[in-house]
Amino acid sequence: MSIYTVSIVRGDDVARQVREAVNLLGGMERFVKPGDRVLVKPNMTGPASYEKGVTTNPAVVEALARMALEAGAGAVDIGDGTGSVHIGSLKVLELCGMAEAAGRLGCGLVDLNKGECVKIPVEGGLILDYVLVNRNFLEYDAVINVPVLKTHFITEVSLGMKNMKGCIPPVEKRRFHDVGVNKAVADLNKVVRTALTVMDGTVAGEGLGPKEGRPVGFKTVLAGANVLAVDMTAAAVMGFVPEEIEHIRMAAEHGLGPAGSGEIQVVGEPVEAIRRKFLPAVPTMPDSDRxxxxxxxxxxxxxxxxxxxxxxxxxxxxxxxxxxxxxxxxxxxxxxxxxxxxxxxxxxxxxxxxxxxxxxxxxxxxxxxxxxxxxxxxxxxxxxxxxx
Known part of the structure; x- marks a missing residue:
């Protein structure tokens, strides 16, 4: 049985939290090698402040980019493919503070909704035979996935695996919802891998996520090499049963990481010490006489x-x-x-x-x-x- 390590760090100093969370896993040098081209991929759902629990805190992204450069990365970019296509990813990155963070470190900004895509076969997929993925995304040596700890009213939670939808074009995002987003997210994570996932729970989101929820000042960062292990741990921290969340369960059944929470070793803060029951995202679809x-x-x-x-x-x-x-x-x-x-x-x-x-x-x-x-x-x- 494989054991997957996930770190949990709480506090008020975001840069210190991020550094400690990564150091508990062996340091950034474990994930970034000298000369690597690195992408730090936040969750840029739309032009909303991280203080609303919707998008990634730019301080978390900046800390990770700085650590990647310290580890010898040849270049570091910050990028995502936002769902707010009418505004554009670069504008959303700017409005959410990522341009300032990139400017301080000499990093580039990347719109993963733009450019050529590669059609990648999904062998034994749950619902997909292939996935269209941004070619630029695939050319990075290391991808650091930086999702937000928040709820979602279709997938229950929107964490690390869900955040990888940012590397597919808008037409593919729509197709995921057409065919069934939970299965599609599990299939996507079969073919797209990341070096490191750092979950931003500094300001989390509960209730009607991913955009209309309520912010939670949670002051927590989680990190791990395996995105499924991080998602399982994050879901448990939020008061959910990870194995009951559809896309997490299906990813586990298809061998994308731990088969259950029993295969995860948590270092730093224990889950039980910080667990909080997050309000679920349960919207009602009105169908009345009015x-x-x-x-x-x-x-x-x-x-x-x-x-x-x-x-x-x-x-x-x-x-x-x-x-x-x-x-x-x-x-x-x-x-x-x-x-x-x-x-x-x-x-x-x-x-x-x-x-x-x-x-x-x-x-x-x-x-x-x-x-x-x-x-x-x-x-x-x-x-x-x-x-x-």
Missing amino acids: ARIINYQACSGCMGAAAIAISRLTDMGFFEAWGGERLTLVIGTKVPAGVGAEPDTFLLGNCAVRKESGGRVIQGCAPSALDVANMILDYYGITARPYV
């Missing part, structure tokens, strides 16, 4: 935006005052033609929008829940605004 969501294979961004927008409209009393019969939000990549022509129906998200239909189109990839609610209110001439 509001409903019709989902044609939408991504998590549009599902969350639609559900939360209706929740906010409900909280502000919109449906009591509104004179319409039934509000319908249509989301997804497979929306049939003509659906948006129905009364009080809004097409939400760029994938659902094929052409404008009566002004009831809400664009974005994905639009924020607040924007969705406000656009609906504007359409009906209502000046009140939902609680934020």
Whole structure:
């Protein structure tokens, strides 16, 4: 039986935490060799501050990039392929503080949504025969995966394995949701490997993640060479049973790391000492006589935006005052033609929008829940605004 080591460090000094977490594994020299081209890959879900528990803390990324350079890396880049394709990865990296961190160290910034992709076969895949992966990503000698410790309302948690979706192009991200994202994430991690995973739990996220959750000042960093081992440990720290989380369980069954938590050795802080029950991400998909969501294979961004927008409209009393019969939000990549022509129906998200239909189109990839609610209110001439 193989034993996988995961380190856990708590504290207020982020740079010290990161260094200690990596040193407990043998130091950065174990993962980065002299002359290596290194990619530090944060989670850049969208243009949101790390203080919201949505994106990676730039201080964690900067500490890792500095350590890689100290270990002799020939070049270090910071990059991701954001889900906010309408803004662009480089702009999101800038808005989230990564450009400043890169500038201080002389690192480059990389948009993994851009450039040529390689079609990699998935042997014995759960759902995929192949995966399209950014060629630039594959050419790095070492990749340091830096996800955020947060919940997700489709995959339950969004941790290290889920963060690897950032190395595939937008069309592939959409395909993952079309075929089943849990199985697709497990398949992706069969063909894409990282040297080191450092989980940013300095500010974590609970509730309606990955974008609309509640920040948790957790002051914790986890690290390990095996991404599945780190994810299992992180899920346990969050109060979940790792083996009950679908993509984690499937990855374990396919031999991507430990078969269970019993094969993981934790160094530093014990899991029991810091375990906290995170609020799960459990959105309701409204389907009542006043509001409903019709989902044609939408991504998590549009599902969350639609559900939360209706929740906010409900909280502000919109449906009591509104004179319409039934509000319908249509989301997804497979929306049939003509659906948006129905009364009080809004097409939400760029994938659902094929052409404008009566002004009831809400664009974005994905639009924020607040924007969705406000656009609906504007359409009906209502000046009140939902609680934020």
